[in-house]
Amino acid sequence: MVLPTRPCVGLLAALFSAAPLPGPVLAQTVGALPPGVEGEWLTARDRPALYTDIAAVPSRQSTMAAVEYVASSQIAAMASEPLALSTGSNLTQMSSNWVAATFYVGASRLARISDDRRTLRFLSAVADHYNYSLRGARSGKTMLNADDIAIGDLYEELYARRGQEGVLMPLRQRLDWQVPYLARADDTPALVWWWADALYMAPPVFARMTALTGDPKYLNAADKEWKRTAARLWVEDEKLFLRDERFKDDGHRQANGDRIYWSRANGWVMGGLARWLEALPADFASRGFYIDLFEKMAGRIAGLQQEDGLWRASLLNPSAYPEAETSGSVFYVYALAWGVNHGLLDRDIYLPHVLKGWAALNRHILPNGLVGAAQKTGDQPVSTAPQDVGLYVSGTYILAGLEVAALNDPIRSLPLAEPARD
Template identity: 30%
Template structure:
């Protein structure tokens, strides 16, 4: 009897363990938001923006100054819109983006002579639309290609003096490399990236110890935050995450610099879990929560974008990063996305934690387009989670 009882006890234990394991797995799966729910958030926020800006070619007035809408803030929005279009290809998104490009005659702020990364950002969407529509409209890529070719006709590689520039311009070089099957674009992309990483501001803007990036030379030590730590700006490091994601997604794995991009991407992500806020977001100052600490959507969304991409591609540890992504996305949806589609807790333009402060759920930043772009990029990868 004792032997049979023991067998029954073991069998029951195995059954309970099996059921418990199944329940745990199911619970884990249930935490991944339904595709329709992710899409609803993207649609709600995007509809708010498109209704507010029915004419995509109209100038913007951020910061009280009129600017043409092919500036970087709007270009980042279109990056997000193209990512949304890739998972939900509605004609209205395509047409809205085409109308934007046509309104600017597919041109760049500063013209083809510009070397400024912000001015090149629009080229990302111009190239996307050229490819989406079957490469039948060469005018869409004429100016961006000529501008980059002019840069490459010189030996100058120190233009990207701030880390935001990596996101604005690196994907352009990668896209041109793929479009024309020409490795020279990939090589110049790396040369400029490597200069920013290793030489800009004397010894580079990347700190291999903390695995984070200083925004520009103004924040390289001896500059310190009020708590004595180095200053790492959330959205700035978010731009680097996005730059590496978008570059990795296009650059061939056979490229001699692909492995370095991948390692830099993994290293940067590895620095983020320990400094995630308890509510799921990240502070504007990554190493000093006392320096304008509080919710901030844009940097958080870019981190979600980078992590979700890595999970979807199988290049980072799903067990480590999925809980972080889900917690952050849930916080964005619950704390930042308003019922009418307005995005709260968006830090305005700037270069450091104090800019655009204080933030709130209802405060409208000087430009709201790039914030939406960040959210749509994040949503496009959260949507693909399995």
């Protein structure tokens, strides 16, 4: 078996580098509808009162109102834009790329519990439009790209709810193709998941595939590559991840000479750990490794929260980019609340961090219903403007809100069951 060469980091960095994200204009009235777009998607919910107090856990009702508001605003923004033929570099439109897929992750969890069926109908339309397929078929190297696996979570969600075999077939075929590369010998020098973001995009999809099919090969292969990536990017002394191996080099350091620990990169990892652990069997041999890693990161991240409740783009050098930044912060609110809700983190210690962070996120919800101060697509800290938005922030805000709402409930044991059939 010949392993495809490592992707060109510089090329991918260029592909993912920021282009301005325009603030969407949400349609308040529905006239002639674009073909295939339901009118109900073009109007966001009314803006609710948003929680900005940290004295007590917000009620489930008020938290869910905020979650539904942001979700409907993001769907309206996506549905109001022309549908682009190419999905690769789209940053605001409905797409099958990682940017949109990370929104679908949150939206699909909301659709499990919401009485409003519009979100589920939107997600179903997205999956139908892309025929339950994935990007990246042009070469072996692109077929290994973790980013293109992210939308698989949506297909798995719809399969779990409906049991239609065709929904899962294209994804399973791609994962079957990837398994030998992920499960290869440990002495193979190239990483498949060579950047921290990949640990959010792909491993949870592999773990769910095992849960849905009963075939352990997906989980076992992902476990092997996860550990291989951690061995290269985890820095034990800092209890943090480097975004990728370039950031070990002297040429990729902060102005003061220190290593760069990017907030969103570590957010991807913590959020990915939460989703990964949800699907790991209770008796899985490596489960303790991931719980230990999650707890170490949680302790470190909690101590890096800033006075305003957010985390800065450069975790260990907050003064380098002192402005508010939500795309990393939203992952930490989600992950810390998730850890409390599943008994992995001490509620008395971590709840204040969650509430402070949740209030801060709500202060940055723009008049259009989207979360502002979101760092654009990229691979390291950069300056962020108050009006900057991102689908990945909207999706993770939903996940964070669902966990904040669940702070009103008893602790939930792991692993989580797949959703019941419709």
